[in-house]
Amino acid sequence: MTDTADVIVIGAGVQGASLAFHLASRGARVVVVERSVSGAGATGRSSGLVRVYYDLLAEAKLAWVSYQWFGDWDARVGGACGFMRTGFLWIEPASLADRLRANSASHRALGVDSRVVGPAEIRDIAPALEVGEEIAAYEPESGYADPSMTASSFLAAARDRGARLMAGTEVTSIPVSGGRVTGIRSSRGDVDAPVVVDAAGAWARGVAALAGLDIPVDVWRHDTGYLGLTDAVARPIPVVIDNSRGMYFRPEGSDLLLVGLEDGSEMGGSPDRETVTANPDFRATAAERLVQRVPGLAESTFRSAHAGQDGLTPDQRAILGQAGPDGFYLDCGHSGTGFKTAPAVGLGMAELILDGAATSVDISPFDPGRFAENRPLVGEHGEELIWR
Ligand SMILES: Cc1cc2nc3c(=O)[nH]c(=O)nc-3n(C[C@H](O)[C@H](O)[C@H](O)COP(=O)(O)OP(=O)(O)OC[C@H]3O[C@@H](n4cnc5c(N)ncnc54)[C@H](O)[C@@H]3O)c2cc1C
Structure with a gap:
């Protein structure tokens, strides 16, 4: 039957x-x-980033409704989603301040706790970060989940x-x-x-x-890696999308840092390719950018790196x-x-x-x-x- x-x-x-x-x-x-x-x-x-900041309001709205599920998981779904409220920074060069301010304001209008912070406040929020003439949208209630x-x-x-x-x-x-x-x-x-x-x-x-x-x-292929964190890196470390340097990173528990790059993703190819290995130059590129942003990572090493694949639209x-x-x-x-x-x-x-x-x-x-x-x-x- x-x-x-x-x-x-x-x-x-x-x-x-x-x-x-x-x-x-x-x-x-x-x-x-x-x-x-x-x-x-x-x-x-x-990588499990949970934030509301998007350039497109329709996407921010979906993220905001979803955020309320992540924050109230047991009552709504049951079990666990592993949500960690670390705070979230979206860093941009000062030249893109107008766009960042406009986006953050539209997220605040939805009810999101989002504000624009300058270099001094970024350093207060994330003392490990080296910051130049940059600004960020800060969401203290965002973080990551599993x-x-x-x-x-x-x-x-x-x-x-x-x-x-x-x-x-x-x-x-x-x-x-x-x-x-x-x-x-x-x-x-x-x-x-x-x-x-x-x-x-x-x-x-x-x-x-x-x-x-x-x-x-299309098929989008993206590498991520984990570095060990030493005491040379000041805590706390929030989730960071670093648009100035084309990468993102977040803590994984207390001893690891997860990193991914915005560029260098492969577009196209088979969805059935292996994903156990990262591109040969991923570790070196990620390490170079990370150390510029987080100098305390100079002594850290990669514990692992691999790829993942998702469907990508135009x-x-x-x-x-x-x-x-x-x-x-x-x-x-x-x-x-x-x-x-x-x-x-x-x-x-x-x-x-x-x-x-x-x-x-x-x-x-x-x-x-x-x-x-x-x-x-x-x-x-x-x-x-x-x-x-
Ligand atoms: C490395 C990486 C990092 C990411 N980081 C983030 C992040 O920080 N924040 C964020 O919001 N998003 C992130 N994403 C994106 C997010 O993870 C994906 O958009 C999301 O997981 C997609 O879920 P899905 O269920 O659509 O697809 P998938 O999880 O890929 O599930 C699709 C499933 O379909 C099954 N399938 C395929 N063909 C068939 C078939 N013929 N018959 C039966 N089953 C089939 C597959 O086996 C697979 O399990 C990331 C993605 C990657 C790859």
Whole structure:
């Protein structure tokens, strides 16, 4: 007998897990199909930054709604997401002060605790940092969380509400009849459903092709590494996106520092490439920039470095909504920033699927049609794409 569901979610990363949780909380019968295990994709390699600062207000709104989930996890979801409230600095050269001030003001208008700080205050907040003529947006309540833990507690809560997870199961085709999806075929049998969601991260383009749809989602490859922290580095260390020097870093517990670069990411290639190794020059480039910003790191060494891959769109923003055959939805193209928004995206996508429109959050700016219609999303006060 063929299995049936109301909604099939392809991919059990943090996005698929969040969507499954929100759908199951509304009483939908959900099956999540995952070719490997949760966390096998971008989620398991994510740096886990949780902040609201974005150039695009629609994204800041999703991050702000999601932030409230991270801060109240046990009551809303149960279990743990590993949220650490370290504070967050977005550092820019003084020449970009107008844009930074405008963005921070728009975040304050949402209710976010965000303010603009100059060099002296940056040094007070983060005494290890060497700061020149720079300014930062400061969010004292932001920090980082554990992406794998977040996904698995969303999945556990979804299963408590009746969702089923088919792990180790690859979706191999998405049948369409009369212009509408009818379910999936997989390495472990068929499931019939009137709704199928592509939450397949770096594999999203291939999954959409199974439904006859071509989507502009490329593979984005990004290296991160961990350095040991010695007493030469003054604490506390907040989460820092250092746009002046093209990198970000954050503490991992008390003894490690996680670093990633904004440039040098590879665009394109196979989503199935190995991710155990970082680019050969990653460690040297990251170390050089880090020591300029945090001189106390001069004696630190890398403990490890590796890569991760996500789906990247032309405007480096997610694709959320219905596209292709009726009943086929996209929750993908999260472009290296889709961890912190997962709680709100899942909420909005569940409303779109079950009610025909998202009402708790606005996901309409991320509509799949914008690329064909040449309407890329651009920050209200100007921007440069974060991944270069
Ligand atoms: C190195 C790195 C650092 C990042 N840092 C941050 C950060 O600090 N903050 C932030 O907000 N975001 C960050 N991101 C982005 C964020 O992690 C991703 O946007 C997010 O995890 C995407 O989740 P997902 O569920 O869409 O995809 P994934 O986690 O990739 O999950 C997709 C799943 O689909 C499965 N799948 C694929 N094809 C099939 C198939 N045919 N059948 C069944 N299953 C299939 C895969 O096995 C995979 O588990 C980072 C990403 C990377 C790679």
